[in-house]
């Protein structure tokens with residue numbers, strides 16, 4: 001079986017999904033091949049000389065090998081302007097190389113002016129005319145060797161930015177290898193399949209659509225008994241030295257879904273995804289093994305929220321290399337000694353959904369946190385030397401401008417403890433609990449849209465929120481400094497390397 005991670009997503013770490021699937025297949029002695037078409041595709045596109053000859057593009061083209069090398073050197077993190085130039089230049093090259101095909105390719109995004117990834121007819125169109133995709137010559141070049149001896153292909157489609165390229169690839173496989181079976185899974189497919197109004201528009205193109213963790217369905221598809229457990233991710237077939245990061249970042253998922261599962265705005269919850277954790281002892285043992293085998297610079301724990309048991313486990317059995325991940329404002333973190341112990345375990349950065357500095361808004365969102373507790377935890381983490389990547393959410397139905405100003409005040413008060421910030425404008429999940437309460441309208445015309453627009457009950461719409469963020473929230477120097485610190489394009493994926 002050939003497992004593919006398609007373009008375009010951030011190529012800063014090996015794809016965890018196909019590595020986990022490879023582990024499961026290998027445990028069952030099923031031969032498989034892994035292809036990170038995202039990383040390879042971007043590296044291939046960076047070697048296609050763009051037609052544009054403006055000063056920026058010419059400089060970027062001349063320096064591309066130097067930039068790639070710099071982006072892979074740990075020392076580059078000590079020189080943020082070298083890092084920023086390398087990232088911006090490489091991003092420019094991707095953009096200009098794909099421009100003749102009306103595509104906008106970047107290190108973290110993919111768009112096509114005439115096709116939308118949230119419209120099934122556009123995805124089918126991408127499959128019908130694969131030659132219009134900028135990665136087409138690369139797909140054509142690589143597929144014969146990769147598909148040699150293979151009867152089934154599994155494609156891991158996680159982000160909207162991968163959708164059009166995935167379908168172009170599927171179209172090409174269908175045209176040139178009609179006997180190969182195609183299975184499509186991953187986060188985005190899980191979202192599609194969770195829609196109450198889902199009707200498969202891809203039945204003629206794709207043999208199997210898989211929702212949720214793919215190991216079991218894939219093994220069943222291949223006629224295997226799935227009772228055998230143990231499926232450590234298998235990264236060995238991936239080009240680990242080539243990822244665009246200053247040192248190897250190894251991703252690892254200890255659970256799918258979320259153990260909290262209560263936040264009203266959360267797509268995970270709206271999709272009804274179940275919380276499926278691996279046993280903590282298994283996670284800790286696998287992390288140790290992975291660290292020994294691959295010697296990463298950093299571990300990226302992918303869980304939506306690391307469980308309290310796992311945090312305790314990391315302290316008792318540290319993985320031996322620096323790590324970071326998402327946590328909630330856990331009670332454990334109110335104890336300064338616990339935060340120090342966490343730092344000792346290698347924790348260099350925690351991602352935290354602060355969302356709002358207004359208690360009433362937090363309560364309406366069912367975040368389950370108190371602001372005093374959040375402030376105390378931020379201070380504990382600062383004292384322990386753990387960086388914080390904070391996530392804020394503006395424009396939720398419960399918020400108004402005054403509440404947003406309280407968020408601004410909260411961030412100002414705790415700015416010394418917040419290293420990085422992500423500012424998001426609220427999107428209402430299309431099938432979330434709150435939808436019936438508001439006058440809704442579709443944002444984009446698309447049968448696969450994930451979100452719906454809505455009429456804000458307090459007139460605090462997206463336009464007002466954006467103006468507030470730009471003209472008021474980002475102005476105070478201490479907040480502007482936090483925003484400026486965010487690594488371009490790679491944002492939280494590289495932030496821990498700068499801590």
Ligand code: SF4
Nearest residue numbers: 258261262263266304
């Ligand atoms: S903690 Fe995160 S993943 Fe969990 S329910 Fe809240 S928003 Fe969703």
